Amino acid sequence: MNILQKYFSRRYSSKADLYGEAIAMEKSRKSYLLTVTAFLLLLLGVAVFMSISFGSTRIALSDIVTALKEGDQTSTVYRTIQYVRIPRTLAAILAGAALSVAGVILQSVLNNSLAGPNIIGINSGAGLFAILAAVFFPMSFYLKTVAAFTGAIVTTLLVYLVAKKTGASRVTIILSGVAVGSFIGAMIDTIIILKPDAVVDRAAFLIGGFSAVTLDRLKFAGVLIVLTFIISLIRSYDMNVLALGDDSASSLGMNVGVFRFFYLVLAAVLVGSSISFTGILGFVGLIVPHTSRLLVGHDNRILLPVSALLGSIFTLSCDLLARVIFAPYELPVGIIMSFLGGPFFIWLLARGNRGQLYD
Amino acid sequence: MIELVNVSTGYNKTPVLNNINLSFEKGTVTSIIGKNGCGKTTLLKTAARILKPLAGTVSLDGRDISRFPGKELAKMLSFLPQTRSVPNITAYNLVMHGRYPYLGFSRTPREEDREIVRQAIESLNLEAYINRNVRQLSGGQSQKVYLAMLLAQNTDVVFLDEPTIYLDINHKLEILEIIKKLKEMGKTIVMVLHDLANALSYSDRICLLDQGEVVIHDSPEKVFESREIDRIFQVSSKQIRVEIEAGSGEQKQYLFCLKQ
Numbered sequence A: 001m002n003i004l005q006k007y008f009s010r011r012y013s014s015k016a017d018l019y020g021e022a023i024a025m026e027k028s029r030k031s032y033l034l035t036v037t038a039f040l041l042l043l044l045g046v047a048v049f050m051s052i053s054f055g056s057t058r059i060a061l062s063d064i065v066t067a068l069k070e071g072d073q074t075s076t077v078y079r080t081i082q083y084v085r086i087p088r089t090l091a092a093i094l095a096g097a098a099l100s101v102a103g104v105i106l107q108s109v110l111n112n113s114l115a116g117p118n119i120i121g122i123n124s125g126a127g128l129f130a131i132l133a134a135v136f137f138p139m140s141f142y143l144k145t146v147a148a149f150t151g152a153i154v155t156t157l158l159v160y161l162v163a164k165k166t167g168a169s170r171v172t173i174i175l176s177g178v179a180v181g182s183f184i185g186a187m188i189d190t191i192i193i194l195k196p197d198a199v200v201d202r203a204a205f206l207i208g209g210f211s212a213v214t215l216d217r218l219k220f221a222g223v224l225i226v227l228t229f230i231i232s233l234i235r236s237y238d239m240n241v242l243a244l245g246d247d248s249a250s251s252l253g254m255n256v257g258v259f260r261f262f263y264l265v266l267a268a269v270l271v272g273s274s275i276s277f278t279g280i281l282g283f284v285g286l287i288v289p290h291t292s293r294l295l296v297g298h299d300n301r302i303l304l305p306v307s308a309l310l311g312s313i314f315t316l317s318c319d320l321l322a323r324v325i326f327a328p329y330e331l332p333v334g335i336i337m338s339f340l341g342g343p344f345f346i347w348l349l350a351r352g353n354r355g356q357l358y359d
Numbered sequence B: 001m002i003e004l005v006n007v008s009t010g011y012n013k014t015p016v017l018n019n020i021n022l023s024f025e026k027g028t029v030t031s032i033i034g035k036n037g038c039g040k041t042t043l044l045k046t047a048a049r050i051l052k053p054l055a056g057t058v059s060l061d062g063r064d065i066s067r068f069p070g071k072e073l074a075k076m077l078s079f080l081p082q083t084r085s086v087p088n089i090t091a092y093n094l095v096m097h098g099r100y101p102y103l104g105f106s107r108t109p110r111e112e113d114r115e116i117v118r119q120a121i122e123s124l125n126l127e128a129y130i131n132r133n134v135r136q137l138s139g140g141q142s143q144k145v146y147l148a149m150l151l152a153q154n155t156d157v158v159f160l161d162e163p164t165i166y167l168d169i170n171h172k173l174e175i176l177e178i179i180k181k182l183k184e185m186g187k188t189i190v191m192v193l194h195d196l197a198n199a200l201s202y203s204d205r206i207c208l209l210d211q212g213e214v215v216i217h218d219s220p221e222k223v224f225e226s227r228e229i230d231r232i233f234q235v236s237s238k239q240i241r242v243e244i245e246a247g248s249g250e251q252k253q254y255l256f257c258l259k260q
Helices: A016-053 A061-070 A076-109 A122-136 A141-165 A170-194 A202-207 A215-234 A236-242 A246-251 A256-278 A284-296 A300-324 A333-350 A354-358 B040-047 B070-074 B091-097 B111-123 B139-153 B169-184 B196-202 B220-226 B228-233
Strands: B002-011 B014-024 B029-034 B055-060 B077-080 B157-161 B188-192 B205-210 B213-218 B235-242 B251-258
Touching (some): A016 A076, A016 A284, A076 A215, A076 A256, A076 A300, A122 A141, A122 A170, A122 A202, A122 A256, A141 A170, A215 A256, A215 A300, A236 A256, A246 A256, A246 B077, A300 A333, B002 B040, B014 B040, B014 B213, B029 B040, B029 B169, B029 B196, B040 B157, B040 B188, B070 B077, B077 B139, B139 B169, B169 B188, B205 B220, B220 B228, B228 B235
Parallel strands (some): B029 B188, B077 B157
Antiparallel strands (some): B002 B014, B002 B055, B205 B213, B235 B251
């Protein structure tokens, strides 16, 4: 019995069918989402296989299986897989997912579709602190991760505070991010010029690449990324509520200030952790969230995992290309990412889905 | 009952309203009116705890609202802002957001929540829109979806900031009728309205603000007779009784024109 019926009886009629239809549509949407997710998982599987199999030398699937089964330390195939390809693959998956999820979070909590981690200077901030850590404590890799994370959070808060002080309009956040980012970029350049040996492969660091990744270096950052991702999923519904605007969200009982701060910290952890082993990898954090929204819509509960998947696939594929195009030489993955991602993103923008894409 | 005692409120520590003492009775519709920028929205936001008062207290049934946890308060009072960022979601999901204060740790709606959302949607005849994106709805449709969200939030006190602004006459009247229904359900409604004629015809109480103070807070009749509206807005006003539709009975209507 409808308790509201008493008061709204004049226009109330039995429209259960319409409602049922709508619920059915909701169900068919769910099966669409499942299909998309299943397809992305399949794609990720293929990408993982190719990433392990292809490279300067080609390893067939049967050889991969035998090598992993036997675990023979003296075999070249095993060592290539274990110490080069698997760490690299994992690194690409983790970094792609982390930066994409960070992009989704930043765009949601700052209510700004331009807020990619590279655009608002978080990547540079993480990079600067990572380089400083490398200059002063070259031996500690854990410290580099912590430093990158600290850099990311400091930059995020700096950008946020500048924007808030000056009125927090959506344009201000981007402008202050660009300003902070270029200032930090200048600091990075200065350090690299004055202390060229601080960063072993500076091109790879500035553009982003996976050539120096080892499992050992990945462990700490990887655990941080996985944990942060899980935590961000727990409150993803609240991100949807925040999209109603601050006033509505707080009248629904959300502590908007605390929530936003908490999620900015999560984004900073994700960015910082991945920057510590990839270098300043940009772009993926901007285009993957938008592409995912076009695929599955704006519900953050679905958007976060789909962005993570798509980010992994995109980064893994770019890294694969980076390794094989000019083999045995390899390009930093960031170059391929921009070469592929740039035109793709422009194509997306031009497709006429502007309304959907922009917010 | 909502009570504001010695409330001063504003932005960045600069008060817009000073030393306000007001109470909104249970089960009544109150319209806050006043010139642009006189602090109507500020007052509404303060009463709804969106804005913290600089001084004084706001209480709900005798209890200071600043002491309630966010979600507890959200079960007692709801607020519909005038300007808002319209999310890119379906109308159904928007209405479901009204259940947010009632959701548990997992944020999964229970059967009860779904049922209340269904009732809210059906009450306002929104079944046809529930799978439509809120951004694709017209102003009137979207406003009704937001009201359905408030229905789902199911609070005793409802604050509305300009609920009829930018709407065509049909939707405007429809929204005002919905507000009447909310009142019949026993809810307390406090809203900001720019349309003086609507405010006077649809409210039980009018609260007229000017220069940071409450000029008069009384029944529409008394406020009209006080001629304070004429003074503050610099208009001449007239009350007429007309029968708009044959057999509908005479209605009070208010007319305004610029002072000569």
